[in-house]
Amino acid sequence: MPRERGIAIGAAMKARVFITLKPGVLDPQGKAIHHALEGLGFSGVNDVRAGKLIELDLADGTKDSDIEDMCRKLLANTVIENFRIERSADA
């Protein structure tokens, strides 16, 4: 399928968005994972926090501010979550 001119050139832009619960926000899932690890005999775990990783495949030229906008408007709920964006040029 022919791509539109100007979009296919260059490496695909990828971004990874890490979404984590803010410190102090109760994480029942992290707690359950912690208990399960202890049940398996892993004794050295002090705490477990569960989060999300969202991978974005982006058009060239997508600005950091656009990705931040995506995070604030949908990907993270900033009432309870923090986000961190990691960009890379390869797949």
Added chain:
Amino acid sequence: MKTAVIVFPGSNCDRDLAVALEQVTGRAPAMVWHQESELPDGTGFIGLPGGFSYGDYLRSGAMAARSPIIRAVVDAANRGVPVLGVCNGFQVLTEAGLLPGALMRNAGLNFVSRPVPLIVENSQSIFTCGYQAGETIRIPVAHHDGNFQADAATLDRLEDRGRVALRYADEVNGSARRIAGILNDAGNVLGLMPHPERAIEPAHGSTDGRRLFEGLLEAVA
């Protein structure tokens, strides 16, 4: 009163809410699909039903809160139209920014589905004027993500301004201060995890939910 129930893909209490509204108001609500961008003219009440809109993907209520109809719901709420969000509807209201806080996974990780005793904290709102302050009522809950959380300052503000409408009498899901339902500052938006539309007829085991709709009808008539 002309009422509307918003229907999202994955809503499953929309018809229960419609039946409750029709029984109490004598008029069937307009069922409004989430892709619509306008509410019917003269809509005097909007209900956001329970269910699993968009399969609870990303976060419960997150997708639904960004659907086209929500812009119209927010506009209507800002004009003072009463808006009730039940269960997933409550989650949508917080995600849409009409109510503060967030609804997280139940502290015990279990899906909780049973009738629960609730204490009416504020009987002055249009939604709770059918109850006495301090009264204990029984309404079913059915949720996995009902654990209401907000920062301490927000919780204090909710308490101080009488915006905690309902509180669980017993521990149910880990909610901060056992909060079951909250009002917005203007008092025309209520979000609650319990399902009043499932306590309408004696056959439901309780008619305490009916009094919410009857009180509302009387308050806005």
